[in-house]
């Protein structure tokens with residue numbers, strides 16, 4: 541599969557990160573997660589991290605110009621030239637328009653917007669039980685996909701922790717922010733003929749194959 545430029549869209553907990561990692565490995569393209577980039581910056585206490593931390597811990601979006609800057613820089617890296625998955629970006633219409641402009645200037649375009657659909661009750665169940673590797677950000681779930689050894693990442697041996705923004709109150713704020721600011725992108729991309737809806741409930745492997753089918757046009 542060549543030059544596949546994908547966006548993974550969906551509410552918090554839909555499985556964007558889980559599926560983006562699988563598809564990225566399978567297709568040999570990078571997974572570009574604004575959430576992962578921002579969390580790393582918070583961990584490293586960089587100026588970006590200091591700016592983003594408060595927004596993230598409240599469950600609010602980081603200002604558009606900050607994340608647009610991150611993506612513009614990331615898309616210029618050599619590993620993004622033969623395709624990528626944008627996981628968690630764009631999240632507002634301002635971000636979507638900025639991306640469209642950047643790509644147009646570069647003579648490039650998005651091929652598919654994979655919209656992963658999951659109901660609210662399931663999202664809350666997933667986020668409450670989610671655990672994440674502190675080092676490589678691999679996602680786990682206490683019931684649905686636990687690591688082989690409790691507290692230790694299967695991939696890198698790092699410590700597995702609970703994200704601060706996965707506490708119940710913050711999860712509710714994130715779902716509200718999603719509904720108000722990000723869900724309108726479903727219509728935005730549908731209008732542009734790029735939207736591919738995928739049911740995000742059920743077995744992780746089956747969802748992965750549905751997504752592959754969609755992006756490979758099977």
Ligand code: AP5
Nearest residue numbers: 552553554555556557558574575596602628666670680681
């Ligand atoms: P971000 O990290 O992007 O968080 P999010 O969108 O809220 O998404 P999540 O990571 O919570 O969920 P996911 O869909 O990736 O699900 P996952 O695969 O982990 O953003 C965090 C914050 O950063 C934002 O709140 C904001 O402040 C800021 N930010 C980031 N991007 C931004 C932007 N563009 N603009 C402004 N601010 C931005 O799965 C969830 C759980 O479910 C896991 O435990 C997993 O193991 C489990 N699971 C997955 N699939 C299944 C399945 N099929 N069945 C059962 N369990 C499953």
